[in-house]
């Protein structure tokens with residue numbers, strides 16, 4: 001039977017993702033072309049998750065725009081953002097309303113400022129009745145690269161497109177690149193802009209320090225290759241490959257042993273860098289940490305929900321650690337998701353149930369059938385965890401009922417150790433008596 005209702009779907013609309021992509025670019029102000037709420041709701045989620053204020057402009061469409069179009073509002077909005085904030089770029093994302101009206105955002109934004117104006121406008125189309133926050137991130141990233149990248153001299157760098165991951169994750173990936181001595185360009189980088197330090201004197205600039213430099217995005221056409229850390233964010237990499245012959249590597253997220261191995265090998269393959277001893281030792285520590293907790297975690301039933309790249313990588317990691325992933329759920333349909341989980345099932349003789357493009361109601365029902373002793377997901381899983389009397393380890397976006405989750409990494413060998421420790425401590429710290437586990 002056709003399903004015409006969603007109950008607690010753990011996904012958000014496209015502008016949410018586009019705003020996060022824009023907030024990782026230095027001097028870029030996101031401008032939502034839509035109604036007030038279309039910017040308030042993303043800002044609210046950003047503030048709750050990252051504990052940072054988010055400067056997001058909105059063209060503030062009302063009833064008259066639905067009849068006469070939103071050109072006047074968007075033109076005024078662009079002029080106001082320029083005069084008040086003097087940004088390097090304005091990243092536009094459309095909404096349900098502006099897409100339904102059919103505003104020609106490219107043309108309107110082209111005419112809004114005088115020809116040759118220093119402010120670059122990025123006009124991404126992010127209709128919210130298609131896809132999710134991940135589609136919005138991907139569309140904004142591709143539009144950024146399409147608008148800015150220019151062929152020049154080879155730069156011997158690797159481009160990275162992170163997808164929607166945390167500042168702590170980006171810092172850990174950068175740490176690995178530093179150890180491997182690989183020069184890099186992050187095409188959007190929220191590691192500073194959404195985890196902003198308060199410096200001596202207490203000064204916080206209007207637009208945060210950090211983020212990808214626009215000049216680096218221009219230079220991304222001259223890199224050795226592009227690695228998309230989340231496959232849902234790969235279309236900018238494909239564009240750079242098709243347009244500028246920059247090889248694209250769109251591989252699983254680097255969580256756990258096999259996926260991080262693949263990530264490190266891909267970096268080596270593109271850059272020619274060898275794998276340093278320090279990285280090999282980090283890998284060894286991850287294996288040691290799995291051995292250390294094996295008697296607590298072996299066979300433990302885990303249910304996981306969230307964005308598809310993160311969920312499928314965590315399912316594989318749980319299987320690597322001897323756990324039993326019973327349910328894997330994502331609200332965003334992605335072609336690799338089911339094959340990823342099926343591959344883990346074949347390799348590890350697990351029987352993980354695959355729920356795709358669905359909601360937390362179905363996830364909860366599935367947990368009742370297939371059981372879980374631990375749930376992994378964002379804050380929206382709290383009520384299910386409470387109902388089932390099991391702990392919830394929080395990852396992904398948004399996490400609003402705990403502080404600091406965005407600061408830590410679950411990626412790379414080091415981040416995977418942190419994630420495993422979180423899972424083990426959740427089991428130990430819940431209602432179980434460690435001495436009685438598996439008795």
Ligand code: SF4
Nearest residue numbers: 013037038095096128
């Ligand atoms: S779903 Fe549409 S109307 Fe609702 S916040 Fe997103 S863009 Fe705005």
